[in-house]
Amino acid sequence: MNIIFFGSGKISIPAFEALLSSRNKICCVVTQPDAKKGRGLAESMTPVKALAQAHSVEVFQPATLKDDFVFETLKKYNPDLFVVIAYGQLLPEKILNIPKIFSVNAHASLLPEYRGAAPINWALINGEKKTGVSIIKMVKVMDAGPIIRQKEIAIMLQDNALTLENKLANLAAEELIQALISIEQKNYKLKEQDEAKVSFAPKLKKEDGRIDWEKPAEQIINLIRGCAGWPGSFTYYKGKILKIYQASVRDSTDVQGGVNKGQISGFSEDSIIIATGRGTLAIQELQIEGKKRMSAREFLSGHQMRVGEIFGKK
RNA sequence: CGCGGGGUGGAGCAGUCUGGUAGCUCGUUAGGCUCAUAACCUAAAGGUCAACGGUUCAAAUCCGUUCCCCGCAA
Numbered sequence: 001m002n003i004i005f006f007g008s009g010k011i012s013i014p015a016f017e018a019l020l021s022s023r024n025k026i027c028c029v030v031t032q033p034d035a036k037k038g039r040g041l042a043e044s045m046t047p048v049k050a051l052a053q054a055h056s057v058e059v060f061q062p063a064t065l066k067d068d069f070v071f072e073t074l075k076k077y078n079p080d081l082f083v084v085i086a087y088g089q090l091l092p093e094k095i096l097n098i099p100k101i102f103s104v105n106a107h108a109s110l111l112p113e114y115r116g117a118a119p120i121n122w123a124l125i126n127g128e129k130k131t132g133v134s135i136i137k138m139v140k141v142m143d144a145g146p147i148i149r150q151k152e153i154a155i156m157l158q159d160n161a162l163t164l165e166n167k168l169a170n171l172a173a174e175e176l177i178q179a180l181i182s183i184e185q186k187n188y189k190l191k192e193q194d195e196a197k198v199s200f201a202p203k204l205k206k207e208d209g210r211i212d213w214e215k216p217a218e219q220i221i222n223l224i225r226g227c228a229g230w231p232g233s234f235t236y237y238k239g240k241i242l243k244i245y246q247a248s249v250r251d252s253t254d255v256q257g258g259v260n261k262g263q264i265s266g267f268s269e270d271s272i273i274i275a276t277g278r279g280t281l282a283i284q285e286l287q288i289e290g291k292k293r294m295s296a297r298e299f300l301s302g303h304q305m306r307v308g309e310i311f312g313k314k
Numbered sequence: 315c316g317c318g319g320g321g322u323g324g325a326g327c328a329g330u331c332u333g334g335u336a337g338c339u340c341g342u343u344a345g346g347c348u349c350a351u352a353a354c355c356u357a358a359a360g361g362u363c364a365a366c367g368g369u370u371c372a373a374a375u376c377c378g379u380u381c382c383c384c385g386c387a388a
Contacts, residue, residue: 035388036388206387240319240385241385243385287384288319288385289318289319289384289385289386290318290319290383290384290385291319291320291383291384292320292383294326295325295326297326297340298340299326299327300340301325301326301327301339301340302325302326302327302328302339302340303327303339304327304338304339
């Protein structure tokens with residue numbers, strides 16, 4: 001089949017690789033335009049573009065899909081199928097209807113739950129025990145199309161957004177290939193999503209990563225796990241932003257009276273222990289503004305922290 | 315030329331404003347204590363203070379330039 005691949009995020013890489021080594025022909029790859037990223041003025045391309053170039057696949061980077069020029073360009077390839085995974089933009093109906101068969105999307109959740117841009121992160125933040133990958137036929141509404149294949153996976157306690165994304169990326173690649181085979185052989189079934197069970201996972205904002213120390217330790221840990229990578233979870237210490245990379249629940253029972261939430265309640269050999277709304281948690285890896293990421297042990301070597309100091313105040 | 319923090323023995327930091335003997339918490343090595351220990355005590359090794367240039371009797375510290383790391387913003 002002639003396929004046009006839409007993808008931008010890291011999660012789409014295994015699927016893209018799987019497609020490249022399948023019997024299908026990738027006519028062209030559509031990915032987000034190079035962004036002028038920050039500190040200096042470095043231009044950065046999506047990982048998908050880098051991989052496409054390495055395989056000499058044509059790359060197309062329209063700023064918007066609403067342009068007629070985009071429609072004409074894609075039409076010219078005469079594609080059988082569009083494969084979309086973590087592209088980063090809604091595909092207009094006109095575009096979706098270009099391929100002869102239809103457009104397929106791989107989504108990292110058990111649809112109809114967690115529709116939207118950040119399903120992996122929200123599943124972790126909400127403390128879900130399982131998630132998965134759904135392969136759907138695309139319709140006009142974001143992530144609302146009928147399901148072709150769906151595969152469940154357990155969320156491990158030690159999983160964070162990065163490790164889970166990795167697992168789901170590989171799973172998505174496998175499921176996608178299977179789905180393509182069944183589509184080619186025309187022996188697939190479509191299962192409509194149950195609209196009553198729809199939930200949403202909107203794109204995360206930086207602010208979503210701010211830790212609320214009033215919450216129970218478990219919930220804070222879930223936030224840290226869910227925000228790993230981007231946007232990262234953070235709090236404040238002595239007026240500076242303090243990012244927390246690795247932490248675990250130390251004690252999930254009630255805190256003794258009089259202890260302020262966010263207070264340093266002690267230290268162990270390798271971690272800083274903080275009181276929360278319910279229970280305590282142990283920070284193992286962190287980063288203060290302007291410094292490198294380091295272990296709690298390293299941090300404590302150079303910073304005199306005291307029991308009773310408060311986290312979370314600017 | 316977007317804003318800001320930083321580069322000091324192996325790690326993390328102080329010292330820089332107000333130039334004048336290289337400091338702290340660890341780690342490493344050796345010895346001691348101990349039934350024993352990653353605990354405790356003692357000692358030692360380990361630095362061209364990012365680089366180059368300037369000012370000065372004297373520069374980690376003041377001035378100029380460059381390189382590198384990081385946070386914000388996107």
